Amino acid sequence: MGRDYKGRLSAYRCIYAFIFLLSACSLTSFLLYSGRCTSTPGRGQSQEWEAAGLKPNPSTSSRPTIHLLSFQEAWNHLNFPPPAGRPRRRIMRIAVFVKKWAHASRAGGLERHAFTLHLQLAKMGHQIHIFTTSPTNASSSSFSFPSLPTLYFHFSRPTAAGYLDQSTVWNQFHAENSSGAGPFDVVHTESVGLMHTRSRNITNLAVSWHGIAYETIHSDIIQELLRSPEERPAHSLTDRVPKVVEEVKFFRSYAHHVATSDHVGDVLKRVYMIPEERVHVILNGVDSEIFRPDFVAGKEFRRKIGIPDSKSLVLGIAGRLVKDKGHPLIFEALKQMIDEDAEFRESAIVLVAGDGPWGNRYRGLGPGSVIVLGPLEQSQLAKFYNAIDIFVNPTLRAQGLDHTLLEAMLCGKALLASRLASITGSVIVSDDVGYTSPPRVESFKRALYRVWSDGRQVLEKKGEVGRQRGMVLFTATKMAAAYERLFLCISSIGKGDGENQCQYKDPSW
Numbered sequence: 001m002g003r004d005y006k007g008r009l010s011a012y013r014c015i016y017a018f019i020f021l022l023s024a025c026s027l028t029s030f031l032l033y034s035g036r037c038t039s040t041p042g043r044g045q046s047q048e049w050e051a052a053g054l055k056p057n058p059s060t061s062s063r064p065t066i067h068l069l070s071f072q073e074a075w076n077h078l079n080f081p082p083p084a085g086r087p088r089r090r091i092m093r094i095a096v097f098v099k100k101w102a103h104a105s106r107a108g109g110l111e112r113h114a115f116t117l118h119l120q121l122a123k124m125g126h127q128i129h130i131f132t133t134s135p136t137n138a139s140s141s142s143f144s145f146p147s148l149p150t151l152y153f154h155f156s157r158p159t160a161a162g163y164l165d166q167s168t169v170w171n172q173f174h175a176e177n178s179s180g181a182g183p184f185d186v187v188h189t190e191s192v193g194l195m196h197t198r199s200r201n202i203t204n205l206a207v208s209w210h211g212i213a214y215e216t217i218h219s220d221i222i223q224e225l226l227r228s229p230e231e232r233p234a235h236s237l238t239d240r241v242p243k244v245v246e247e248v249k250f251f252r253s254y255a256h257h258v259a260t261s262d263h264v265g266d267v268l269k270r271v272y273m274i275p276e277e278r279v280h281v282i283l284n285g286v287d288s289e290i291f292r293p294d295f296v297a298g299k300e301f302r303r304k305i306g307i308p309d310s311k312s313l314v315l316g317i318a319g320r321l322v323k324d325k326g327h328p329l330i331f332e333a334l335k336q337m338i339d340e341d342a343e344f345r346e347s348a349i350v351l352v353a354g355d356g357p358w359g360n361r362y363r364g365l366g367p368g369s370v371i372v373l374g375p376l377e378q379s380q381l382a383k384f385y386n387a388i389d390i391f392v393n394p395t396l397r398a399q400g401l402d403h404t405l406l407e408a409m410l411c412g413k414a415l416l417a418s419r420l421a422s423i424t425g426s427v428i429v430s431d432d433v434g435y436t437s438p439p440r441v442e443s444f445k446r447a448l449y450r451v452w453s454d455g456r457q458v459l460e461k462k463g464e465v466g467r468q469r470g471m472v473l474f475t476a477t478k479m480a481a482a483y484e485r486l487f488l489c490i491s492s493i494g495k496g497d498g499e500n501q502c503q504y505k506d507p508s509w
């Protein structure tokens, strides 16, 4: 879907040039018959334009204008160049509600998103007010709370369940909203940071979802199939569908929704029945200055941890080494391959980065086959990605959009991951960038054997294609530029320049 957009745009350019020629040629007949001929494009075409969220501009009949709020694909496909030559960027006051503030390298997807996005927006000059829970000792390092003059923190004690205390943050928010600095231009909540009971009447608000109940059903099904006979079925099997219904009911209390994957965008519109012009897809992004190809650093990393030159395939696994990230599956698949195939055992090696109970089990596979590195800081992690031939992520968590895949992709590495809708719909969209497998031992084994037989050259090619795509879609700067534009747009609705901010013209036209 998304990747076709550029192609379609250039197709439109051709069509437009063609129509122009056609109208020039038919000018004579138009004059002669001075009747039925009209200058608007054919019916079939205008329907196509609408489907793409594009509208031909009748006054110039040149480049198409996109109405951003009804644009159906990921905003990451669009270009938002900085306002060079134009008047200075409009500075916004932005209120952010996030349950927990944590540094990107030691956090789950939601916290990473909150950190990366709002730091970037603060660097762009916007005034960012973060309403979050007081830090625990472990997370209160100075690095987690960068001192930027545009970044403000408002702390409160979490509720017993670990949520933001709604009445406290609401008071903090109102105090700031009515302060001398002026009201907020836009409110952003990471998931239910600000609950629906409070969000209801705020029109200049966007919520970003990092896991909704409907997509979690897929994880529930996978977990149930993997359950051993002596384990009891999980509660979630019976609770999940009522939860979806509950979400369908309260999601409408949020004015604008940001889906972090194409799949969730579709579910919000189709299953949750939220009007299309209130659902926007902005895919996650990661820091492209940290995560980039570095051949020398990769080679050095391999040398340092002692990978012999005889190894012709280096597989990489990273993240929390826990059950629901699929480690039991990939562990079993690797174990069987190491046991049954001497050639695989000789030529392949697995690097495992991260923390968790499965670390020790991986160690048990033997130092000739697996090297367990423990948790790595971001800069080390970037070297790790550069040291491997393919990044393997067997996750069973269908929620959100996995950041590690994006990091590996920006480092130019091929990917192998579980066949989950967020991944196949937004990241590994074709064989050109990697492999996907159903989350079962047999299937992963087959995929791993295929990776092995394809070999380094094929993997390098896939990594290169993936990097090209990743640099367009998955950088933190692209993500922040898309959010900035969304916030400018929804904060200007009903004000003078609303039309301008919500309309988009392709700058490369």
Ligand SMILES: *[C@@H]1O[C@H](CO)[C@@H](O)[C@H](O)[C@H]1NC(C)=O
Pocket: 136, 137, 138
């Ligand atoms: C944080 O540190 C203080 C003293 O430095 C200690 O009393 C408190 O228990 C710590 N809290 C947590 C959550 O570790």
Ligand SMILES: *[C@@H]1O[C@H](CO)[C@@H](O)[C@H](O)[C@H]1NC(C)=O
Pocket: 177, 178, 183, 184, 202
């Ligand atoms: C913030 O203040 C502005 C200006 O007083 C007001 O119009 C707006 O409703 C306030 N926002 C909320 C969510 O109360």
Ligand SMILES: *[C@@H]1O[C@H](CO)[C@@H](O)[C@H](O)[C@H]1NC(C)=O
Pocket: 197, 198, 199, 200, 201
């Ligand atoms: C939203 O507006 C309705 C109707 O004006 C009002 O009854 C309700 O209290 C408001 N809710 C919040 C959370 O401000």
